[in-house]
Every structure is written in structure tokens, then in C-alpha cells.
Amino acid sequence: MKPQRLFFGAATDPSKYYPAIGHEDVYCKILAGLRDGEPLQVVVGKRGSGKTTLAMRWLSEIGNQFDTIFLPARVYGESILLLRDINNELCLPASSNRWTLKEQIKEKLLAGYEKNINSLFIVDGGHQISDESLQDLLEYSNLIGSKGNVLSIVILGDFNLLDKLTGQSRINNTKIAFPIHLIPQLEDNELADFARQQIRLEGLDPDQIIDHETLNSVVSLAKGNIARIITLLRLSWRFAKIHEMKCIDMELVESAHNSITCLHNDYIEGMEPQEFVIQTQGISA
Numbered sequence: 216m217k218p219q220r221l222f223f224g225a226a227t228d229p230s231k232y233y234p235a236i237g238h239e240d241v242y243c244k245i246l247a248g249l250r251d252g253e254p255l256q257v258v259v260g261k262r263g264s265g266k267t268t269l270a271m272r273w274l275s276e277i278g279n280q281f282d283t284i285f286l287p288a289r290v291y292g293e294s295i296l297l298l299r300d301i302n303n304e305l306c307l308p309a310s311s312n313r314w315t316l317k318e319q320i321k322e323k324l325l326a327g328y329e330k331n332i333n334s335l336f337i338v339d340g341g342h343q344i345s346d347e348s349l350q351d352l353l354e355y356s357n358l359i360g361s362k363g364n365v366l367s368i369v370i371l372g373d374f375n376l377l378d379k380l381t382g383q384s385r386i387n388n389t390k391i392a393f394p395i396h397l398i399p400q401l402e403d404n405e406l407a408d409f410a411r412q413q414i415r416l417e418g419l420d421p422d423q424i425i426d427h428e429t430l431n432s433v434v435s436l437a438k439g440n441i442a443r444i445i446t447l448l449r450l451s452w453r454f455a456k457i458h459e460m461k462c463i464d465m466e467l468v469e470s471a472h473n474s475i476t477c478l479h480n481d482y483i484e485g486m487e488p489q490e491f492v493i494q495t496q497g498i499s500a
Contacts, residue, residue, distance in 0.1 A: 221449070222417050222449060222452050222453070223413060223417065223445050223446075223448045223449035223452060224445075224449075225445075227267045227268050227271050228268075228271070229268065229271040229272045229274070229275040229276075230416065231268065231412075231413060231416065231445075232268055232269070232271075232272050233265075233401075233405070233408070233409040233412055233441075235265075235401050235405050235409075237398060237399040237401075238265055238269060238398060241258060241269065241396040241397075241398055242269060242272065242273075244394070244396055245258070245269075245273065245369060245396060246273075246277065248367075248394060249277070249281075249335065249367055249369075252363050252364050252367065253364075253367060253393075253394065254356040254357070254364040254366065254367060254368065254393075255353070255356040255367075255368050255370070255393040256367075256368070256369045256370075256393060256394050256396065257341075257369075257370050257371075257372075257376065257377075257380065257393055257394070257395050257396065258369065258370070258371045258372075258396045258398060259371075259372060259373065259374055259376055259377060259395060259396070259397055259398070260373070260397065260398030260399070260400070261373060261374075261400055261439070261440075262373060262440065263400075263439070263440030263441050263442045263443055264398045264399070264400050264401075264439070264440075264441065265398060265401075265441050266339070266371040266372075266398055267287075267288070267339055267371070268441065269371075269398070270285065270337050270339055270369075270371060273337065273369075274337065280333065281333045281334060281335035281367070282327055282332050282333065282334045282335070283334075283335045283336075283337065284301060284304040284305070284334075284335070284336050284337070285337045285339070286300060286301070286304075286336070286337070286338045286339065287339050287340070288339040288340025288343060289340060289343065290340075290343045290344075291343065291344045291345055291348040292345050292348075293345065293347065293348070294313060294345065294347040294348040294350070294351045295311070295313050295316065296348070297344065297348040297351065297352065298313060298316035298317060298320065298351060299316065301316075301320055301336070302316050302319060302320060305319075305320065305323050307319045307320070307323060313351075317351060317354075320355065321355070321358065324355065324358060324365050324366055325358070325360060325365060327365075328360040328365040329360070329361075333367070334365065334366045334367070335366070335367045335368075335369070336352075336355070336366065336367070336368045336369070337368075337369045337371070338352065338368065338369070338370045338371065339371050339372075340371070340372060341370040341371060341372035341376045341379070342372035342373045342374075342375040342376040342379065343372070344379070346379065346382065349379055349380070352368065352370075353368075353380075355368065356368050377395070380393070400439035400440075401439060401441065403431075403434050403435075406434045406437060406439065406441075406444060407430055407431070407434050409441065409444065410425075410430060410433060410434065410444055410448060411430075413444075413445060413448060414448070423461070423462060424452075424462050424463055425462060425463045426462075426464075428465070429463060429464060429465050429468060432465055432468055433447050433448065433451070433468055436468070436472050443475075446471075446475055447468060447471050447472060447475070448463075449471075450470075450471035450474060450475070451463045451467045451468050451470075451471040454467045454470055454471060455467055
């Protein structure tokens with residue numbers, strides 16, 4: 216039997232992007248940095264704040280203007296794993312030698328630059344990259360051609376990424392200056408509008424699918440997490456269809472919440488990272 220279309224699919228789908236003020240601000244600043252040839256830009260925010268969805272939007276709208284590599288969030292415990300993935304994306308020969316991989320990437324980027332090809336690396340989940348991997352990646356942000364920087368790098372991650380980047384500066388006894396773009400979590404009213412948008416994108420009428428009180432309950436349970444609100448809507452709607460109901464009520468939302476809380480208890484309890492106050496658009500360690 217052919218599976219039916221998945222309602223309320225992945226939140227990282229760029230068509231699901233919600234133009235919140237904070238997200239639009241970061242989006243425009245990243246684009247301005249790319250136009251100006253900024254070699255390194257960093258995007259930080261809490262888990263579920265919409266970083267990956269923003270990255271997907273950059274890829275869908277401006278990715279064809281660059282020779283672009285997107286590295287999804289992955290734990291790179293060793294640099295050679297990261298370098299192998301970059302080599303693979305650049306269609307370069309496989310190698311088990313770290314130095315060879317680094318040189319192949321460097322030569323490829325320089326060759327493209329001489330042909331007026333702008334290169335862009337977007338790296339998601341930067342806080343999961345080992346110090347060694349991050350060090351090798353940052354080296355390419357200093358790659359200079361005859362007219363300027365050869366490569367632009369955008370790294371996305373949670374607030375632990377800032378500690379890693381400033382730690383690289385201490386380790387290498389160098390100063391790293393880069394713009395930091397902070398993605399704020401959506402306010403409750405923005406999350407409610409986001410939920411209504413997702414329902415409309417599925418070809419449904421929000422006013423017929425969910426009442427105001429139930430929607431507020433979904434927003435409260437999501438705790439500012441975009442991916443979580445999508446999952447709650449998906450499961451609640453699935454349960455509604457199972458029970459042959461035409462709308463989502465509070466009981467269905469609670470059932471959906473219970474079904475994901477069992478799997479993500481540790482994540483829920485530990486999802487509040489240390490708050491950071493960033494006074495400027497850039498930092499120097």
C-alpha cells in the first residue's frame with residue numbers, strides 16, 4: 216500500500232519558514248556578510264530555535280550563487296571525518312591521510328576562486344565538532360586569494376559553540392574575530408502564528424482545526440521549540456484522524472505530548488543552556 220502524505224513534516228523544510236522579526240534580522244545580516252565576502256559568520260541559538268530552517272532557506276534562495284557545501288549536524292570526533300565529508304562534497308579523491316585531504320580541499324578552493332567561483336560552507340551543529348575538526352575548518356576562513364578571501368563559512372550551533380571558538384583562539388594563541396548572530400526563540404504570540412501558518416500550509420483552516428485555548432496549550436508545551444510544536448501538531452492531527460475527528464482537542468494534544476515526553480525526558484530537563492548576553496556583533500578572544 217502506498218503511504219499517504221505526511222502532514223506536518225520536518226520543520227527544516229524551507230517552505231515552513233516563519234518570518235519572525237529575529238529570524239529575518241539574522242537572515243539579512245548573513246546575506247549582507249556573504250555579499251561583503253565575510254570569511255566567517257556564526258549563528259547561535261537554543262535547540263529548536265530555527266537555525267537549521269534558516270540554513271535551508273539560504274540554500275534554497277542563494278545556494279546557487281555559490282559553490283555551496285552544506286554539512287548537516289553530525290558529531291565529528293576526529294577531523295579526518297569532517298575532511299572526508301568535505302572532500303566527498305567537492306568530488307575529490309578519497310584519502311585516509313589528514314594532510315592530503317586538507318591540501319586537496321585547499322587546492323580545489325583556490326582553483327575555483329581563480330575562475331571567479333565563490334565558495335560557501337554552511338556547517339550545522341557546530342557545537343558537536345571536536346576542537347581538532349574546528350581548527351582545521353577555521354584554517355580555510357584564512358585562505359586568501361589575489362582579491363580577498365577564497366571561502367565564506369557560516370557555522371550554526373548552540374551557545375557551547377562560542378566556548379569552542381574562543382577556545383581555539385586560546386589554543387592557537389591567535390585572535391579570531393567574527394560576527395555573531397543570535398537567534399532568539401519565538402515569543403508565544405509568534406509561536407501561535409507559526410502554528411497557524413503550518414496548518415494553512417497543509418491546506419487546512421486553523422479556525423476549524425484547533426480552538427484558541429487548545430492552540431495556547433500547544434504553544435505552552437512546545438517551550439519555544441519550533442521542531443517540538445511541529446511534532447505536537449503532527450501527532451495530534453494523526454490521533455484525530457485515527458478517532459475520525461475533524462479537529463484537534465486538548466485530550467489529543469496531551470496524548471501527543473505524552474508520546475514524545477517518554478522519549479525526550481532527559482532532553483526536556485536539560486534544554487535550558489546558560490544564557491549569554493552579547494553586546495556587540497562580533498567578538499575577539
